[in-house]
Structures are given as C-alpha cells and as structure tokens.
Amino acid sequence: MSGPLVLPEALRDVEAVRSIRAPARLEYRFTAGEATSRFLRGIASKRILGERCPVCGKVMLPPRGSCPTDGVPTSEQVELADRGIVTSFCVVNVKFSGSAMELPYVCASVLPDGADMGLFGLVQEIPFDQIRMGMRVEAVWVDDDELQPNLASIKWWRPTGEPDAPYESYREHV
Amino acid sequence: MADAEILSAPLVLEYPFSRTVGPVQSAFLTGLRERLVLGVRSEDGRVLCPPVEYDPVTSGELGELVELGDSGTVTTWAWEPEPRPNQPLDRPFAWALVRMDGADTALLHAVDAGSAEAMATGMQVRVRWAAERVGAITDIACFEPVGAGEG
Numbered sequence: 001m002s003g004p005l006v007l008p009e010a011l012r013d014v015e016a017v018r019s020i021r022a023p024a025r026l027e028y029r030f031t032a033g034e035a036t037s038r039f040l041r042g043i044a045s046k047r048i049l050g051e052r053c054p055v056c057g058k059v060m061l062p063p064r065g066s067c068p069t070d071g072v073p074t075s076e077q078v079e080l081a082d083r084g085i086v087t088s089f090c091v092v093n094v095k096f097s098g099s100a101m102e103l104p105y106v107c108a109s110v111l112p113d114g115a116d117m118g119l120f121g122l123v124q125e126i127p128f129d130q131i132r133m134g135m136r137v138e139a140v141w142v143d144d145d146e147l148q149p150n151l152a153s154i155k156w157w158r159p160t161g162e163p164d165a166p167y168e169s170y171r172e173h174v
Numbered sequence: 175m176a177d178a179e180i181l182s183a184p185l186v187l188e189y190p191f192s193r194t195v196g197p198v199q200s201a202f203l204t205g206l207r208e209r210l211v212l213g214v215r216s217e218d219g220r221v222l223c224p225p226v227e228y229d230p231v232t233s234g235e236l237g238e239l240v241e242l243g244d245s246g247t248v249t250t251w252a253w254e255p256e257p258r259p260n261q262p263l264d265r266p267f268a269w270a271l272v273r274m275d276g277a278d279t280a281l282l283h284a285v286d287a288g289s290a291e292a293m294a295t296g297m298q299v300r301v302r303w304a305a306e307r308v309g310a311i312t313d314i315a316c317f318e319p320v321g322a323g324e325g
Contacts, residue, residue, distance in 0.1 A: 004237070005197050005198065005201065005230065005237040005239065006237070006238075006239065007201055008201075008210065008212065008239060008241050008290055010205075010206050010208055010210055011205060011208060011210070014204060014207075015204075016200050016201075016204050016207060017195060017200050017203040017309030017310075018194055018195065018200060019193060019194045019195060019309055020190050020191065020193060020195055020203065020309070021190070021191070021192045021310075023188060023189060023190045023191055024188070024189045024191060025186065025187070025188040025189075026187040026188070027186050028183070028184070028185040028186070028187065029182060029183070029184055029188065030182065030183055030184075030185040031180060031181075031182040032180060032181040033180065033181065034180060036181075037179065037180050039178040040181050040243045041181070044254070068299060085266045129293075132312065140301070145275060149181055150183070
C-alpha cells in the first residue's frame with residue numbers, strides 16, 4: 001500500500017521522533033609490544049626513535065619490531081630528527097564530537113628526516129591554505145611536565161621556514 | 175634491554191552516530207515514548223512488530239499502523255548470566271524474542287525473570303516502561319513475566 005501514514009490519535013499532537021542516537025563504541029586495552037614501547041618511551045623524553053630493517057635498510061616508524069616488507073626483526077634503533085617533511089595532508093572542515101579543534105584545521109603525514117615512514121599529526125602556526133606537500137616542519141612538544149609516552153606529546157608540527165623539499169626526495173613516501 | 179616494560183593503555187574507539195528513522199519507525203518510537211506499542215500491517219495481512227517501512231516480501235511501502243497491547247509471548251530466549259555495562263539490566267536476565275499480542279512477528283528485548291528457571295518458551299510477558307522515555311527502544315525498560323510482581 002502507499003499513501004500517507006495515519007497516526008493513532010494519541011500521537012497526532014505530540015512531537016514526532018525524527019532520529020535516534022546509535023553510537024558504536026569499542027573498548028580495548030592496547031598493548032604496545034616491545035618495539036613500540038621503546039618508541040613511546042622515547043616520545044616521553046622528546047626523542048623520535050625508529051628501527052632499521054637489516055635487509056632493506058629502511059627505518060620503520062613507529063617501529064612494530066619487524067619489517068613489513070622483509071618479515072625480519074628490526075635490528076638497529078635510529079634516533080630521528082624532530083623535523084621533517086609534510087608528505088600529504090588533509091584539511092578538516094567537519095567537526096567531530098569531542099574535538100575542541102577550531103575549523104578548518106590540517107592533519108598531515110610528516111616524514112621525519114632519516115625515517116622511511118611518516119607520523120600522523122596536526123600542522124599549526126600557519127594558515128591552513130598555505131600548507132603544502134614538501135613543506136619543512138618541526139615538532140612542537142608539550143611542556144616537559146606534560147610529556148607522556150603517547151603521540152599527544154607532540155602538540156603539532158609548525159613550518160621551519162626552510163625551502164620546500166623537492167617531490168623526488170619523498171615521492172616513495174606519499 | 176634494561177627498559178623492557180611493555181606499555182599498555184585503555185583505547186576507546188567510538189563513532190557517535192545518529193540516524194534518521196523514517197516515518198514508520200518514527201511512529202513506533204514516538205509511540206513508545208507515549209507508552210503505546212505499534213505494529214504495521216504487511217501486504218499479506220500480517221502485523222509486523224517492530225514495524226518496518228517496506229514489506230519484507232514484496233518491498234511495497236507500508237503505512238497501516240496497528241495499535242498493540244503491552245503484553246506478548248516469548249517465542250525464544252537465551253539467558254544472560256553476566257550482564258555487561260550498558261545492557262538493559264544490571265542483573266542476570268533473558269534476551270528474548272517477544273511476539274506482542276496481535277502481532278505476527280517478534281521483538282528482541284530483555285526479560286527480567288530473576289532466574290533462567292523462570293523462563294520458558296510460550297510464557298506471557300508484559301512491558302515494563304522506563305520512567306523517563308525519550309523515543310527509543312530503551313523506553314521499554316524490559317519485559318516482565320505476567321503475574322510476577324503486580325499480577
């Protein structure tokens with residue numbers, strides 16, 4: 001059948017329900033493992049520690065303890081600069097619940113100098129429409145007494161003012 | 175390694191979805207808020223509760239709402255001995271399919287039966303309304319066995 005829905009009398013003069021909340025919530029306990037624990041402990045002391053694959057020589061970040069390409073344990077810890085290159089980014093125009101960020105803001109993948117994988121973070125201290133691939137940035141850490149073994153210890157990345165990196169220098173990390 | 179303690183921390187992943195419900199579920203949920211259970215008549219004449227917007231057999235649009243009572247029959251059930259947070263009740267209860275009187279299909283909800291021994295397929299149950307109702311399936315706090323408590 002079609003045609004208009006006829007409401008029971010009791011519902012004709014009350015405000016109709018139009019939508020429902022249906023949140024999906026998953027509660028985990030995340031255990032970092034040995035390599036990522038080493039990395040996170042480094043973050044708590046303002047050091048970015050990658051780990052090198054003995055076969056391909058690439059520096060994994062954050063390290064998971066093995067090389068995803070060669071399937072062997074990473075063998076050497078490598079301290080990386082807390083500056084690097086924006087390899088790609090996203091301008092966020094939609095407010096997420098629970099986020100206090102002012103719109104629009106920029107999330108980016110930042111490749112620290114010496115690393116072969118990028119870290120995900122915010123880019124600030126520059127208008128969002130001037131952020132670009134290849135831009136040189138440095139980490140802005142939280143105050144020392146707020147350092148924690150998680151990536152919230154890097155508040156955001158900001159431009160260093162150095163010349164942009166040429167695309168060829170980071171093309172395989174995009 | 176001197177510093178070998180493995181780090182571990184709570185991680186919560188939450189998507190705060192809300193969704194529009196369409197005209198038929200709107201009527202159903204508005205009805206619950208007003209302590210009224212509604213079904214919808216399908217093209218083959220059955221009464222579906224919970225009601226749906228489109229016929230499950232023909233896909234035709236449905237719109238004939240049917241007022242049902244607040245009692246029904248358990249068609250199948252499973253005992254929940256250790257309720258988790260955010261489940262309908264904080265003490266052991268039954269998940270049950272309840273066919274409301276006058277309906278031909280059944281609604282999934284909780285039955286506050288006290289113990290599994292008090293549950294049986296075919297038993298009669300009645301809606302226990304939530305004190306505060308907002309237009310959600312939780313406006314039915316749970317079902318309770320007919321004859322238990324208030325008789």
